[in-house]
Amino acid sequence: MDQNSMKPIRITLLGTNGWYSTETGNTLSIFIQTPDLAIILDAGDGIHKIADICPEVQIPACLFLSHFHLDHICGMHALARLRFTHGLTIYGPPGTKELLTRFIGYPFTVPVAELSYQVTIVDLPEGRSELVIPVTTAPLIHTQLVYGYRLELGKIITFCTDTGPCDNFLKLANHADLLISECSYLPGHDTPAWPHMNPEMAITSAETAGAKKLALVHFAADLYTTIEKRRDIKKTVEKADDLIIGEDGMVIEL
Numbered sequence: 001m002d003q004n005s006m007k008p009i010r011i012t013l014l015g016t017n018g019w020y021s022t023e024t025g026n027t028l029s030i031f032i033q034t035p036d037l038a039i040i041l042d043a044g045d046g047i048h049k050i051a052d053i054c055p056e057v058q059i060p061a062c063l064f065l066s067h068f069h070l071d072h073i074c075g076m077h078a079l080a081r082l083r084f085t086h087g088l089t090i091y092g093p094p095g096t097k098e099l100l101t102r103f104i105g106y107p108f109t110v111p112v113a114e115l116s117y118q119v120t121i122v123d124l125p126e127g128r129s130e131l132v133i134p135v136t137t138a139p140l141i142h143t144q145l146v147y148g149y150r151l152e153l154g155k156i157i158t159f160c161t162d163t164g165p166c167d168n169f170l171k172l173a174n175h176a177d178l179l180i181s182e183c184s185y186l187p188g189h190d191t192p193a194w195p196h197m198n199p200e201m202a203i204t205s206a207e208t209a210g211a212k213k214l215a216l217v218h219f220a221a222d223l224y225t226t227i228e229k230r231r232d233i234k235k236t237v238e239k240a241d242d243l244i245i246g247e248d249g250m251v252i253e254l
Contacts, residue, residue, distance in 0.1 A: 007034075007035050008253040008254060009032060009033070009034050009153055009154075009155055009157075009253065009254040010032070010033040010034075010251060010252075010253055011030060011031070011032050011033075011157070011178070011180075011251065011252040011253070011254070012030070012031045012032075012033070012049075012053060012249070012250070012251050013030055013046075013215075013217060013246050013247065013248060013249065013250045013251075013252075014026065014029040014030060014031050014044075014046035014047060014049045014050065014248065015027050015028050015029040015030075015044045015045060015046020015047070015049075015075075015248060016028065016046075016217045016218065016219060016246040016247060016248050016250075017044075017071075017218070017219060017221045018071060018162075018182070018184050018196075018218040018219060018220045018221060019071050019220055019221045019222065020071065020221045021045055021221070022221045022225070024219070024221065024224060024225070024226065024227055024230075024248075025046070025219075025247065025248040026044060026045045026046035026049075026248060027044030027045050027046060027071040027072070027074065027075070028041075028042045028044040028046065028071065028072055028161060028217060028218050029041070029042050029043055029044045029045075029046035029047040029049075029075055030042065030159070030180065030217070031049075031050055031053065032151075032153075032157065033054075034153055034154075035059075036059055036060070037059060037060055037061070037062065037132055037133065037153075038054070038057050038059055038060070038061040038062070038084075039061070039062050039063075039064065039151065039153075040061070040062070040063040040064070041063075041064055041066075041149070041159045041180070042064070042065060042066055042072045042073075042161065043063060043065065043072065043073050043074070043075040043076050044071055044072055044073075044074060044075050045074050045075045045078070046075065046248065047075035047076075047078055047082075048075060048078035048081055048082075050082055051078075051081050051082055051083070055083065056083045056085055057082070057083065057084045057085065057086075058085050058086065059086060060086045060087070060089075060132060061084045061086065061087070061088045061089070062088070062089045062090075062091060062131070062132060063088060063089070063090045063091070064091050064092070064135070064147075064149050064151075064159070065090065065091065065092035065093070065096060065147075066092075066146050066147050066148070066149075066159070066161050066162060067092075067093065067142070067144060067145060067146040067147065067162060068092075068095075068096075068099060068144075069144075069162065072161070072162075073100075073103065076100070076103060076104050076109060077108065077109040077110075079104065079109070079110070079115060079119075080109070080110040080115060080116075083116060083117065084117045085117065086117075087117050087118035087119065087120065088117060088118070088119050088120075089119075089120045089121075089122060089131075089132075090119065090120070090121045090122065091122050091123075091124045091131070091135075092121075092122075092123065092124065092147065093123070093124065093137075093139075093145050093146075093147045094123050094124075094125075094145075095123065096121060096122070096123050096124075097121040097122065097123050100112075100121050101121065104119075124137050124147070125137070126138060126139065126147075133151060133152055133153055134152040135149060135150065135151055135152070136149070136150040136152075136172065137149055137150075138150075138168035138171060138172055139168060140160060140162065140163035140166060140168055140169060141163050141164045141165075141166040141169075141195045142162045142163055142164075142195050143194065143195070146161070146162045146163060148160040148161075148163065148168060148169060148172045149172070150172040150173075150176070155177040155178070155254045156175070156176040156177045156178075157176065157177065157178045157180065157254070158172045158173045158176040158178070158179045158180065158211070159180045160172060160173065160179070160180070160181050160182065161180075161181075161182040161217070161218050162182055162184075162195075162196065162218070163182065163195060163196070163197065164192070164195030164196060164197065164201070165197070165201050165204070165205050169181075169205055169209075170205060170208055170209045171209075173205065173206060173209035173210075173211045174209050174210060174211075175209070175210045175211070175212070176209070176211045176212065177211075177212050177213065177254055178211070178212070178213045178214075178215060178252065178254055179206050179209070179211035179213065179214050179215070180215045180217055180246075181197060181202040181205070181206065181214060181215070181216060181217070182196060182197050182202070182216075182217060182218035183197050183198065183199055183202050183216035183217065183218060183219055183233075184196035184197060184198075184218055184219065184220040184223070185197065185198035185201075185220065185223065186198060186223050186224070186229070187199050187200060187233060187236045187237065188200070189223070196220070199216065199233045199236070199237050200237060202214065202216060203237055203238075203243065213242065213244065213252075213254075214242075214243055214244065215244035215246050215252060216230075216233070216243070216244065216245055216246055217246040219246075227247060230245050230246075230247070231245055233245055
């Protein structure tokens with residue numbers, strides 16, 4: 001057996017807030033380390049912490065963007081702090097290349113061409129794509145186009161943020177080893193005009209999909225004003241023993 005295949009996948013929650021950063025955490029970004037590939041999910045302002053974990057990322061790296069709300073891309077200005085010796089490929093919904101070509105540049109930040117490593121920006125179609133790894137994308141329910149992702153890494157990791165419950169959420173999360181789901185709203189809270197999840201919605205969707213583990217992230221900064229409010233979720237929902245309540249700096253291994 002390949003020694004690398006026996007090594008665990010390490011998932012570090014760099015930022016777990018939604019909307020804006022507070023003392024509870026930075027805005028959303030997740031760092032996945034495998035033996036052969038580094039993966040970043042969204043580029044909230046927590047993304048800069050990769051430099052503290054890996055001063056140099058010495059394997060190919062990919063960044064998957066769910067959508068373009070600023071709390072999910074504002075960390076792009078920190079790309080100049082990071083070092084990807086094998087380059088960085090950025091994937092996202094249609095329009096990603098056009099938008100980021102303008103956004104990662106003057107007058108906003110250091111342009112792509114002036115970074116110390118090569119950056120490639122790719123628009124991903126809906127459906128399954130054979131990239132460095134197989135990746136399945138599907139649109140979720142929100143006020144604009146949001147992609148959910150299903151990553152095949154030997155283990156299946158599904159990432160769905162900024163969405164209400166929907167069929168594509170269930171399809172992407174089907175029997176996933178880890179489902180990383182947004183949880184913007186407090187227990188019992190819902191605003192259909194601004195689709196997001198509350199804990200009950202996320203847990204029910206994960207159970208329906210047969211996901212093995214559920215991690216909640218993207219807690220709305222104006223609602224979850226303390227870490228204790230996040231942790232209190234376990235007091236208000238059933239079947240909470242295996243529920244992972246995301247906090248900045250938390251590490252999950254698969």
